[in-house]
Amino acid sequence: MTDKLISIEAIAKRYPAPGGGETTVFENLWLAIARGEFVCMIGHSGCGKTTVLNILAGLDTPSEGVVIVDNQAIEGPALDRAVIFQSHALLPWRTVLGNVAYAVGAKHKKWSKTKIKEHAEKFIALVGLKGAEYKRPSELSGGMKQRVGIARALSLEPKMLLMDEPFSALDALTRGTLQDEVRRICLSTGQTVFMITHDVDEAIYLADKIVLMTNGPEAQIAEIVENPLPKERERNQIHKHADYYAVRNHLIDFLVSRSRTFKEEMAGKSWDPMNVPLVRPVASPPSAPEPLRKRA
C-alpha cells in the first residue's frame, strides 16, 4: 500500500441555480494522493478544478463528502497545506521579506525576529530572489512576484503544496524557468504537490500523475494518467523520450474530445468513481522491426 497523504472521499459541490434548484459542479469525487507525489489536474475552464483545490486548502467546503489529510478530516485552512495563488496574492504594503516573514511568523509563533528573518531569507534565496528582499511587490515583475508566492508557501515547509495555475499569467520564458525551479525544489525535498494547469506540456514535465477532469457541470474524474517518463527528466529532452508523444496525444485527445463525450463513452460500461482507471500511455511497439534502424 502506498503512503496516502490526502484522500478526497465522495466530495460534491452544488450551488443554487439561478432559476431555482441546484447546479452540481461535481459529485462523488474520489482521489488519493500519496506522500511525495506530484499530481496535476487538467480539465477545461469551469469544470471545478479551482473548487477542488480550494476544498483541499480548506478555503471552501464541499457540499458533501470529506477530505482526509494524514488520517484526519480537514476543517478549514491549515498551515500544513500551503497555497500558491494564481494571482500571487502578495500583500502589497509589505516587502518581499515582509511577505515571506509574515508566513514564517504565522507558523512559528515562538521564533525570534532574527530567526524568522533568517528562515525567510533562506527561502527567498532558494527561489532566486536574493537581493530583492526589501523591494515591494509593485516593483517586481510578474515572474518575480510569483517567485515570492512560491517562497512564501515553501517557507512553511508544508505537507502539501497546492497550486492553482501558478504560471498561467507569465510569459513562456519565465514560465519555463519557474517550472524548472519548482521541479528542482519539490524533487529535492520530496514535496507532495497538487497543481492545476491547463498546459499539457507543463503537466507532462512536472507531474507523476495527471488527473483528467471532464467538462462541467457534473464533472467527473475520468481517469488518472501515470506519467511514463522517468522521474529524472529535462525540459529540453523530454520530447525525445519514446513515450512522450503517447502521453501527450492521450492528454490532448482527452481535452479535445473525450472530456466532452466521456459520459457517452462510459454508457453501458462499468465505471467506478471510487476507483477510476489508472492508465499509462506508452509508445506502441513497432508492428514490424525495421532492420535498417539498427543502433550502435
Add this chain to the structure above:
Amino acid sequence: MSISFRAGVVSVLILAIFLVAWHIATSGTGAVQQMDPEYAKLMGLNATQGKSAMPGPLQVGATLWQHLTNPFYDNGPNDKGLGIQLAYSIARVGAGYLLAVLVAIPLGFLIGMSQLMSRALDPFIQVLKPISPLAWMPLALYTIKDSSLSAIFVIFICSVWPMLINTAFGVATVRKEWLNVARTLEVGSLKRAFTVILPAAAPTILTGMRISIGIAWLVIVAAEMLVGGTGIGYFVWNEWNNLSITNVINAILVIGIVGMVLDQILARAAKLVTYPE
C-alpha cells in the same frame, strides 16, 4: 521652465491683480449719503465721510500684521487674540474629531465585516447621515447643558459619517485573496484585522478621515457663531457686531489657511498608508 514654476508665476500674478483691483475699488470716495443722523452715528466715518465701508488690502494687511505679532492677548471675553480664538476652535474640532475616530473606525470594521450588522445598521445611517449637524445643536444644548461640549458633539456627529462609511466600505472590499492568505496561514481574527484588513483598508479610511476633517472645520465656524463665547466662529460674529469688516476678512483668511493645513496633514497621512499595487 517647469510647469510648477510657471503655475507659481501665474498664481502670484492673479493675486497681484486681485489686490490692486481691491485697492482701487476701496480707495475711492463715493458721494456722501443723506441719512438719518442716528443711523449715520451708527455707521461711523465710513458712511458719513464717503469713504468706502470696505477696507482695502493695506488696511487688512496692517491688522493682520497686528494679529500675527500679538496672537495670544486676552482682554476679556469680547477681545481675545486671533491665536486664542483659533486654539479654541482647533481644540473643539480635535476633540469632536478624535471622538468620531474612536467610534467610526471600530464600528466601520464591524459593519464592513458583518453582513448582518451592515444590513441592520444601514437604515439608521441612511436617516442620520443627511441631518445637518447644526440641527442637533438645540438638542445637544438641552441635554448636555454646556455650550462648548455641545459644539464638540456637533463636530463629532458631522465627522463620524464619512469615516464610518469609508471604513465600512474599505473593510468590506478588502481583496478576498489577501484574506485567503491570512486564512491559509491560520492567522487569528484579531491579528488578521490588524495585519491584513487595516493596512488594506487604510487608504479608504484615510480618505474618509480627510473628508471628515474638512466638514468639521466648515461646521465649527457655524457652531461657534451659534453657541458664542469663544472660537474663531464667535470671533467672526463678534467682529461683525463691532462692524469691523477688517477683522472679519482677517478671520476668513485665517479660517481658510487653517482648513488647508488640516487637509494637508490628512493628505500626508493618506500618502503614508497608500500602497501601490
